[in-house]
Amino acid sequence: MLILNFIVEDMLEYRISDQWTAYKEEDVEKAATVKEIILNDVWWDKVDYIIAFIASIYDMLRVTDTNKPTLHLVYDMWDTMIEKVRATILRHEEKEVNDQSTFYDVVYYILIDRWTKSCTPLHCMAHSLNPRYYIDEWLAEASNWVPPHMGTEIAVERNKCLRKYFPNPDDRKMATKEFARSSGGQDIFGDFDSLQDRWSLEPKVWWLVYGDSTPLHQKVALKLLSQPCSLSCCERNWSTYSFIHSMKRNKMTPKRAEDLVYIHTNLHLLSRKNESYTIGQSKMWDIGGDEWDPLEGAGVLAIANSSFFFFFF
Known part of the structure; x- marks a missing residue:
């Protein structure tokens, strides 16, 4: 809601600027429509609902x-x-937890269809x-959650993975x-x-400490618990490579281009x-990059510097 307030204030400020005056004189009908939308609380309630809906x-x-490494977190x-x-949908529709929602059924079908295509x-x-998913602290977060070894769907897919990892029947x-x-x-x-350490330690650390008696499983765990689930970081490197080794710089050797990408990334x-990085005009210059940890003030910074003209048009 804080971000919405910044947007509204920015829009209202634009209404009294010279740009708004010029735009209003150029197209009176559109200007009236824009003004009506900006001052319409119902419209902003819908925007707030959309943001709350897609935020998760x-x-x-x-x-x-x-x-x-987030591969072990995706399913949860x-x-x-x-x-x-x-x-969010039930709260907006003022329904109880066990009530049905036609709109949610449509959204649920879309999400499940996407998950079915991407799940491996x-x-x-x-x-x-992930050792955390076997203890009471995690299971207590939702009444329908069960440990991974008790889930039928997870067991079927896990066995497929084991057959791939260990083609030898004895192994x-x-x-x-x-x-x-x-x-x-x-x-x-x-x-x-x-x-106790299942909850307090990082999953990879837990397997390093307690997994030596199960060497086969420990080896698989250390691989999967260290693995990202997206190729975005690789794609960013490819984008950097294409920027460095462009049509105008096509005489550069692959080795030199790789070295420049390595230097740029590091x-x-x-x-x-x-x-x-945290102070001055260039602070958080790479906002929205590879990190997903919260950056204090980052969202406000991005919105506060935006203009109504850019946002709306």
Whole structure:
């Protein structure tokens, strides 16, 4: 809602500017329509609803569109995002939790269809290897959540992944037994420290500390828990490469172009450690880049510097 307030203030400020005067004289009918929309509270309520509705979807996409390891979080994020979308729609329609919504049914079908196309056995395998999803703290967040080893859909996709990782039947049988031990809290996985650290430690660290008794599963876990789920970081490098090795600079050798891309990317990362990144005119110059961690004031900064003319037209 804070962002909406900035937009409204920017629009109202534009109405008294010289640009608005010139535009109003040029097209009186359109100017009247614009004025009516700006001052219409019902229209702004609809905008607020749209932003609230898509915020959960955008947040999830923004998290996955990074170079951070998020493969093991995707399955849970999709479920959480769908629940948030449902809650927003029902709240707007003034319905109870168990009530039906025709609009939500349409949205749900679209989201599930998209998830069905993008979901892979790796998502389910990585989800199963996250130790946090087996403890009461996580299960208590929603009444319909179950541990990964008890979900039928996840089990089917996980077994596909195991067959791919371990084509040898003996190795696959051993890996299955190791998964049963880790997910069922047997042996060292049932120790007090192991159970407590499932929530407090990062998943990869937890497997490094407690996974040595299940070497096959530990090896897979360390791979999947370190893997991003998006190729966006690679695509950004390709975009940088195409900018450096352009039609006007086509005599550059591939090795030199790769070195320049390497330098550009690492200078980008190193610049975030400088004090000038958070202060001065060039602060947060790469806002909206690879990081999804909240940057204080970033959203306000982006909106405050926008003009009504740019936003509306």
